[in-house]
Amino acid sequence: MAERRPGRTPVGRKLAVTSKAVGTAFNAALAEQGGSVPVWLILDSLKHGRWTTQLDLARPLGIEGPTLTRHLDNLEAGGLVVRHRSDSDRRAVSVELTTAGEEAYERMLGAVIAFNRRLQAGLTADELRLLDDVLTRLGENVRT
Amino acid sequence: MAERRPGRTPVGRKLAVTSKAVGTAFNAALAEQGGSVPVWLILDSLKHGRWTTQLDLARPLGIEGPTLTRHLDNLEAGGLVVRHRSDSDRRAVSVELTTAGEEAYERMLGAVIAFNRRLQAGLTADELRLLDDVLTRLGENVRT
DNA sequence: TATTGTTATACTCTATAACTATA
């Protein structure tokens, strides 16, 4: 069996456990504003218009089309977004935030900012930069 | 709306998206050996005997008692662990890996080692140390 | 009364396969 150096957990295990803890806390912070992590990621993408087709939206978030459809169904039922088919290509669907959606987004944004402040407490700018860089490379390393 | 410096995503969002991608890939690697991330974490804890009561096992993994019970039910149904009540305290339950459980653990360990190698590709020892340290502090920052 | 663990129940997020409607 592999020996472990004291204080060093295999990075995969560490990332799995930490990200679960952080994700759960992130979800809890968003739940107070009626949101969740995937919902926040979707609203944020809509807000910043970083996409064209729904698959282009889903892919970077690591979800498949039907999962996005389901989230959009819920958001639409909650009155946060509206969908209507495009005129130029009637297969395509345009999704927009409603006024209520914008307001919900802003509330969640407040929770996200507060959460990030708490999460980053005690970390230097250098450490945050390096964390960002390392996470990027980890993501690339597992991309199929 | 908050401006974003180029190349810098809020750490919460980055961690959420990256850990989802890494977690999905980790799960896929374990699934080839009949496992999953939570199952691996549980088997690994059993293997290293780092616990006494089931709650002591569940807590560090970020799950609640009933969730652990469910996983142990599945593991027992699959013949990987056996449970029997302790003689000294008949409320407590002792959980042990069977021979089949040990074998499954070893197969998963191979997958985990290979996965970690892939995950860490291109990262220096210094970067890994810092990542470990930073993840620890992030976990502490969200601990309730 | 407090603790250990289980049962009952239900929720969220997710995916694959098959489908509709366009193109």
Place this chain on the structure above:
DNA sequence: TATAGTTATAGAGTATAACAATA
């Protein structure tokens, strides 16, 4: 035939509340 999106269906992981057994 290919593409955009949805519907149908199913599964994994999780939690809260109530419970049983034991201390």
